[in-house]
Amino acid sequence: MRNNKPVLIGKNVSSGCIRMRNEDVEELYTIINVGTMVYIDGPITGFGEWEFRNLAVGSKGNLVQLVQKRLKAAGFYYGEVDGIYGKTTEDAVKRFQRSRDLKVTGNIGQRMYIELGILE
Known part of the structure; x- marks a missing residue:
C-alpha cells in the first residue's frame, strides 16, 4: 500500500x-x-503528550488494546481484543472499578492506568 x-x-x-x-x-x-x-x-503508545489520554466509548487504538489485554488477563474482559472501546470494554472497566472500590465511570484515566499496572 x-x-x-x-x-x-x-x-x-x-x-x-x-x-x-x-x-x-x-x-x-x-x-x-x-x-x-x-x-x-519506542513506547507502546507512541511518542507525544497524549500518550496516556483518557479513554471512553468510541476511543480506538493500541492503548485501548493494551487496556483490553490487561482487563482480560485479570478476568474482567470477555470480548475480542480489538482496540475498539465499545460497550463490552466499558462493562469490563466498570466491573474492574467496582472490584477496586473506585468511582464507577466506565472510563479510563490516570488512576485506572495505575490500577491496571500500565502506569506506576
Missing part, C-alpha cells in the same frame, strides 16, 4: 501504523528478506 499522506510521516496520527516514505519502503524491500523479524523500538 502506498502512503497517500507523506506530510503525516513522523506525526502521531495513527493507531499503530508505521508510516514511511514510499522510496524508503522500496529501499528496505531490497535490503531485508521476507520473514525477517523486526522490532519496533
Whole structure:
C-alpha cells in the first residue's frame, strides 16, 4: 500500500501504523528478506503528550488494546481484543472499578492506568 499522506510521516496520527516514505519502503524491500523479524523500538503508545489520554466509548487504538489485554488477563474482559472501546470494554472497566472500590465511570484515566499496572 502506498502512503497517500507523506506530510503525516513522523506525526502521531495513527493507531499503530508505521508510516514511511514510499522510496524508503522500496529501499528496505531490497535490503531485508521476507520473514525477517523486526522490532519496533519506542513506547507502546507512541511518542507525544497524549500518550496516556483518557479513554471512553468510541476511543480506538493500541492503548485501548493494551487496556483490553490487561482487563482480560485479570478476568474482567470477555470480548475480542480489538482496540475498539465499545460497550463490552466499558462493562469490563466498570466491573474492574467496582472490584477496586473506585468511582464507577466506565472510563479510563490516570488512576485506572495505575490500577491496571500500565502506569506506576
